[in-house]
Amino acid sequence: MKNDLSAPDAARLLGVSLPTLYSYVSRGLLASVSNGQSRHKRYPQEDVLRLAARKSDAKRGGQTATAAMHWGLPVLETQISHILDGRLLYRGCEATTLAQHATLEAAAGLLWDDGASDYFQQNAPALPPGLASAADATPLARAMLAMAMLAPADMPHALESGPALMRLLAAALLQTAPSALPLHQQLAQAWQADAEQTELLRAALVLLADHELNASTFAVRCVASTGASLPAALGAGLAALSGDKHGGGSAAARRMLTQALAAPDAREAISAFYKTIAPAFAGFGHPLYPDGDPRAAYLLGILSTMARDKPQLAAILAVCAAAGQLLDARPNADLALAAMELAFDWPEGAALSVFALARSAGWIAHANEQAASAALIRPRARYIGRHQRDWK
Structure with missing residues (x-):
């Protein structure tokens, strides 16, 4: 004190x-x-x-450091997305409004060039040779390998490469052949989702397509600023997403839900779970949304309407509500994704696959915006260690 x-x-x-x-x-x-x-x-x-x-x-x-990150401070300008007064907007369009009807492909077009072109009319690409050997790897590891296998010359920094990369990511994540089907339908087919779940997947992909300058997007922009290929930039985003403090949030939230559902006293199990990982509340709270994550509110609202004839889903949502009360915190998108994955018996890790595929749309937008700026991202460090001394 x-x-x-x-x-x-x-x-x-x-x-x-x-x-x-x-x-x-x-x-x-x-x-x-x-x-x-x-x-x-x-x-x-x-x-x-x-x-x-x-x-x-x-x-x-001064203005030079603020306007561009090369040899400046970690601040940059973007026309892609921003968070304002608790709302997430893609080029001025509210994400929750888009989620009512748009597909991930439409959201990608909006993020890439304000919807001026329809890039997803091309055919599905071929899988990189050798990816089949990674059949036993995790979905995210297969996606990272797919990006690493693409030669730099194959995918330059051009928006025309975006659809091919997103379809390759979907194929790698789902271990299926590349397809020109809408991306939410590809997920639905792989996980045998019904019509209601398919619509939920569509909305989730749109809501997670971008999120301003988060850790993975910053990594993408750093790599893109060096002149590296678009697959290399996306590989950096996937690597950042693999961390427990980023893409791992839904897995932690799933563990909490699973333990609470199996325990005689759900509230006691919730309390015990969060004591072991404090102060991070997996699935709850977000510093950019002090009044609650609108993405989570949207998805959990749909789940609530679906829970009327689904006892398992109702029980999961009851645990979500109990955890929120105990933590005095509001749910974030990680919790909504974990609830979806668990309620519909999708493969463990499906939530992270949804996250990775959705966010690839934003990563491509940011990579191209950064490449177009021709600015190398190189912030300065503030040294806080010992000052000059003699070596002994």
């Missing part, structure tokens, strides 16, 4: 108003903690000082 600051003190150090301080918290730039005795939040002094240093760096860096 001695190292925690009150809101007025933190705002004073940062040179901002209280509303701006609170916006820093909602945007994930600053953490807040509760002292357990008061409703007023406190702010770790070290975090506040670090943010103040970053603000000072930004002022010194």
